[in-house]
Amino acid sequence: MSIPEPIQKRLGAALQEGDADAAEAVVIEALQGGADPLEIISGIMIPVLTEVGNQFQTGEIFLPELMMAGEAAERIGKHLEQAIAAQGRSTEPQGVVVLGTVQGDIHDIGKNIVATMLRAHGFRVIDLGRNVAPSAFLDAARDNRADIVGMSSLMTTTRPMALNTLNLFKEVGARDQCRIIIGGGCVTEDWVHEIGADGYAADAAAAVELCKKLMA
Amino acid sequence: MRSNWLIEIIKRAQTGPFMKERDFDLGIARRVKELVKEKGIKYDPNVLVPADDDLADRIFEAGLQLFVEWGAYCQTTERCIRFTRDEVLDILSQVRSEVTLGTGKDAVVMRHRRVEDPARPVVHSGPTGTPASERYHPLILLSCAQEPLVDCLGAGSVSTYFGEKILPGTPLEILASRRDAAVAREAVRMAGRPGMHINDVAVSLTCAGKMAAFDQAAGLRPSDAVLVSQMVELKTDFDQLSRVAHLYNIGAVTVDLMTPLIGGIGGGAAGTAVVSVAEHLLGAVLYDADYHMFSITHLQNVCNSDPMGLWCQAMVGQALARNTRIVALNDIYVVSGPGTKELLYECAAGAIVGTVCGFNMQGAGTTGGFKTDHTTGLEARFIAEVSEASLGLRRQDADALAHELLTRYQSTLANPNRGRPFSEVYDVDTVQPKQEWLDIYYSVKEDLGRLGLSLKHAPRPSR
Numbered sequence: 001m002s003i004p005e006p007i008q009k010r011l012g013a014a015l016q017e018g019d020a021d022a023a024e025a026v027v028i029e030a031l032q033g034g035a036d037p038l039e040i041i042s043g044i045m046i047p048v049l050t051e052v053g054n055q056f057q058t059g060e061i062f063l064p065e066l067m068m069a070g071e072a073a074e075r076i077g078k079h080l081e082q083a084i085a086a087q088g089r090s091t092e093p094q095g096v097v098v099l100g101t102v103q104g105d106i107h108d109i110g111k112n113i114v115a116t117m118l119r120a121h122g123f124r125v126i127d128l129g130r131n132v133a134p135s136a137f138l139d140a141a142r143d144n145r146a147d148i149v150g151m152s153s154l155m156t157t158t159r160p161m162a163l164n165t166l167n168l169f170k171e172v173g174a175r176d177q178c179r180i181i182i183g184g185g186c187v188t189e190d191w192v193h194e195i196g197a198d199g200y201a202a203d204a205a206a207a208v209e210l211c212k213k214l215m216a
Numbered sequence: 217m218r219s220n221w222l223i224e225i226i227k228r229a230q231t232g233p234f235m236k237e238r239d240f241d242l243g244i245a246r247r248v249k250e251l252v253k254e255k256g257i258k259y260d261p262n263v264l265v266p267a268d269d270d271l272a273d274r275i276f277e278a279g280l281q282l283f284v285e286w287g288a289y290c291q292t293t294e295r296c297i298r299f300t301r302d303e304v305l306d307i308l309s310q311v312r313s314e315v316t317l318g319t320g321k322d323a324v325v326m327r328h329r330r331v332e333d334p335a336r337p338v339v340h341s342g343p344t345g346t347p348a349s350e351r352y353h354p355l356i357l358l359s360c361a362q363e364p365l366v367d368c369l370g371a372g373s374v375s376t377y378f379g380e381k382i383l384p385g386t387p388l389e390i391l392a393s394r395r396d397a398a399v400a401r402e403a404v405r406m407a408g409r410p411g412m413h414i415n416d417v418a419v420s421l422t423c424a425g426k427m428a429a430f431d432q433a434a435g436l437r438p439s440d441a442v443l444v445s446q447m448v449e450l451k452t453d454f455d456q457l458s459r460v461a462h463l464y465n466i467g468a469v470t471v472d473l474m475t476p477l478i479g480g481i482g483g484g485a486a487g488t489a490v491v492s493v494a495e496h497l498l499g500a501v502l503y504d505a506d507y508h509m510f511s512i513t514h515l516q517n518v519c520n521s522d523p524m525g526l527w528c529q530a531m532v533g534q535a536l537a538r539n540t541r542i543v544a545l546n547d548i549y550v551v552s553g554p555g556t557k558e559l560l561y562e563c564a565a566g567a568i569v570g571t572v573c574g575f576n577m578q579g580a581g582t583t584g585g586f587k588t589d590h591t592t593g594l595e596a597r598f599i600a601e602v603s604e605a606s607l608g609l610r611r612q613d614a615d616a617l618a619h620e621l622l623t624r625y626q627s628t629l630a631n632p633n634r635g636r637p638f639s640e641v642y643d644v645d646t647v648q649p650k651q652e653w654l655d656i657y658y659s660v661k662e663d664l665g666r667l668g669l670s671l672k673h674a675p676r677p678s679r
Contacts, residue, residue, distance in 0.1 A: 059516060062483040064245035071242060104384035104421060106291075109448050109480060109515075112241075156347045156373055157389075157421055160381035185518075185585060186347070203516070 003035045008044055011076075015048045018068020020075040027076040037083040038091070041122075045080075049073055049120030056113075057205040063113065070116040093124035095147040095215040098140045100132035101184075102151050102165065105158035110184060110204070114150065117204045118211060134165035138174060146178045148211055153184040162187070163195050179214045183207060218310065218504055222461055225297060225502055229454075232287065232295040237451075240289045240296070241481055244449060247285060248487040251278040259485035261523045264622075265530040265569055265615035272331075272534035275486075279493025279535065280304065283450070288498045291447065292454040299501055307501050313541035315506040317368055317469065319439045322404070322411035324367045326507060329544070329574045331537045332610060337576040337603055338545075339365060340415055341596030342400075343372030345511070345549060345581030347588045350376055352638050353396070357403035358647050359593030359638070361412060365600030366593070370578065371400040373418040384421040390428040393420040397428075397435035414440040415471060415509075423458040430466065441469035444503050449481040449491050452502060460503050471545075472499025472508040478524045479515035485524040488512065492532045500542055509578060511547035517629050518584035519551045521562035526618050529566065530573045530611070537574030546570035548579030548599060551628075553590040553635025555653050558625040560660040563595050565621040567602040568669070572614040577603050582635075589637040594649045594657055601671045602664070613668075620667055 007030045014023035030040060052069045055061045084091055099115050101108045108130040115127045126144050128136055132151075141149050149169075153159045162182050169175040179198040183206075192200035199214060201207035235243075251257075255274040260266070280301070287298030299307075313328040317338070326338040341360040348356055353374050361369045375382060377392040396417045404412040414436060417429040429436045436442070444459045446452055463470045474495040476482060482491035492512060499505040512520050512528050519525060529546055536544050548566035552558035563580050570577060579599045583590045606614065635641075641653040649657070661671050 059479065062479045062487075063477075063481055063515070064249060064483045064487075067242060067245060067481075106447060106453075109477065155384075155421060156375040157382050157384055157419060159375070160383055164383075188586075 003030060003039055003043065007035065011040070011044050012048050015045065015069055015072050016052060018065055018072050020068070020072040023072040023076050024079065027079050031079060031083050037080040038089070041080055041091070045073060045076070046120070046122055053117045053120050053205065053208070057203070066113065066116055070119060073120065094122040095211060096124045096126070096144050097148045097150055097211060098126045098128065098137060098144060098146040099150045100128035100137060100152070101130035102153045102158050102161035103131055103133050104161055105153050105155055106130050107154035108152070110154065111152040113204045114152070114183070114207045117208050121208050121212070123211060134161070134168040137165050138168055138172065141174065141178050148179045148181060148214055150207065151180070151182045153182070153187055156186045159186050166195060166197060181207070181210055181214070218307070221504060222457065222464065225457065228297045229290040229293050229295055232290070232297050234295050235289070237289065237291065237294065240286070244282070244286055244491070245481050245483065247282060248482050248490055251282060251490055252483070252486045257486040257490065259524065259527055263615060264523055264526045264618045265572065265611045267611035269538060272531060272538050275489050275531050276493055276535040276539040278490040280497065282490055283494040283497040286450065288502055289451040290453060291451055297502065304497060304501055308497070308540055311500050311540070311542050312506060313543065315469065315543055317413035317439065317441070319411035319437070322409045323439070324413065326543050326576055328541045329537060329576065331534050331574050332572055333574060334607055336607060337571055338367045339576070339596070339600040339603060340368040340370055340545065340578040341366045341593070341599070342370030343591040344370035344418060344547070344578065345585050346372060346583060346591040347585065348372035348374050348591070349589050350374055350379070352589045354399045354403060355642070355644055355647055356589065356591055356638050357400055358406050359642060360596045361403045361407035361409060362647070363593050363597045363600065365604070366596050368413040368415055369400060369404055370415045371396050371417045382419060384425070389420055389422065389425045393417050393425040393428045394431065394435060397431060401434055411439070413469070416441060416443040423455045423462065426459050427462050430468070436468070438466055438468040441471045441506070443471045443473040443509065444505070446472070446474045446495055446498060448475060448477055450494060450498055452498070457502070464504070469506045470503055472496070472503045472505035473511060474499065474508070475511045475513065477513060477515045478528060485527050489528045489531045489535070492528060493535050496536055496540070496542060496544070507543040507545055509545045509547055510575070511549060513549055517551065519562070519629065520549045521551070521565050521625070522629055523622065526565055526569050529569050529575070533570060533573030533575045544575050545578050546575035547581065548577070549581040551584045551632035552625065553583045553587055553633065554592045554595065554638065555636040555641045555656065556633045557656055557660055558628050558633055559595060559635060560598055560657060561621050561624040563599050564602045564660070564664060565618050567599045568606045568609070568614050568617050571603045571606040572609050572611055584632070587634045587637070589639065590635055592638050592642055592649065592653070594653060598657060601661070602669065605669045605671045617667060617669060
């Protein structure tokens, strides 16, 4: 890697600790020093965030650390994108994922974790939030040319809305334009297969692996 | 009793500081970390039930500070609802320390309990947190309501109405809410306890659904309760506050339901304990709750019977018992299912820790909520018995027992035995546990007896 080792270490530590201010300062310094923004992404940002995600999954760290690392990554991401654009280059995300909690369900912490982990792994995530209407999933998928639509449902009583959303994609002929995956507390793998969705993930790490598999 | 406080809450919900929800989450996460450090709050897996009054008081003070500084987040208005320290303390000084639940001979008084309180806790049960089918929900409710040591009934969550999926906010939610309220009312009548307190109808997710459950003849009554939820962490909205308005106006019982997540916004056990205290304060200040249902779960284990869950119950219970008058209810949430020893051991750990640390009892939510109909009245009986047997224990005794019980189930938490559904462990005609399930129950009771916990009720019958 052509980026000086002290910069690598400082940026890695700032991301790991979720120190957005420090991470931003290091990235500005690195870019002013001529560092390649794509190298920063592939050589530092993604490996560190992958490690943070793994630590969260194994219980070594908790959601605050994951959130703060995600926040720091988002902050430096803006600088890196600008630098890449200034060079007349572009970045290709791993894939575009539209995420949301189904209509009627106001629980979104699981979905938020999935969004953070996907971003850490290089996906572009359009997070629609909670209580998302079927048509909002559809519009977002179309507007963003989504590769994957991910739905979350915690409550047994809101689970049918995932099926309703999937049915809407079928009715308007958009079903084959993206993959639809479902997760959440009340969702089972059997049910996901039964309704004809493309995949189920039991937790955030599994969701990342599933999305990678679907994009392969 | 406060009067018309909701006017001020709604005003502050519209005029408080504007904030994006994500910034609120991050702000809470950061402040909790600081408070945990400042107050020297440490989780020690070797001491699950610390006999440390100072630690309990520091957790309370951190929770109070967190609530005063950040308040509650109103998702409807994207604003923080905040109160000064003096306002919060003034409200806390006025909260009710006891509440009468139910009517007539079936009424019970649920009280604020102290640390190592010799008074028996009130025991709530029912399939709360575990999905139930239309077919077996009435029998599951009856199996709980008929248990003599169970004082109050919690209704379960049924996802269909005559086989049709119930979508929130639709007429089917209203119909299902009224049906489940009637089913719960019928269960307590069938059990010969028509005045028993019913805490909520879980099927409804909207205020309209909750309101529809009230029916003096065949539904909830003012002597019953509806849950008013907090969204994780420290969040509310106008739908929840509208429930409070309705309950307040008809004189029904208001329950503050919080579901803090260990490993979530609060971080580890220490931070989540701080958040949990703050959420009890939110329930007192915003909801004027009659009692508070503490339903903490570990984000990954999906239970509160793991070491962190037990520690949080121990410390939040003590913090509230020592520093407030509020009536607190501990929701025992486990990952194992009926027909397994592990279910009973998990329940025993929660009942011992909760009883000794100032809670009343609720349980059990089983299988981490994953399996339909995997819940029975027998574990409710067991929780009540263990809770009674725990009276008189010191915190050190509870700690030793919790460690001993963990050795009997901790290794299964990652890959739990979900057990069998109600219809396989109960006779569905007589609504009595089958011999196989009873044998497991008696063997666990005997094991607890060997550990020094004497369960007085219902010794194993000779065959």
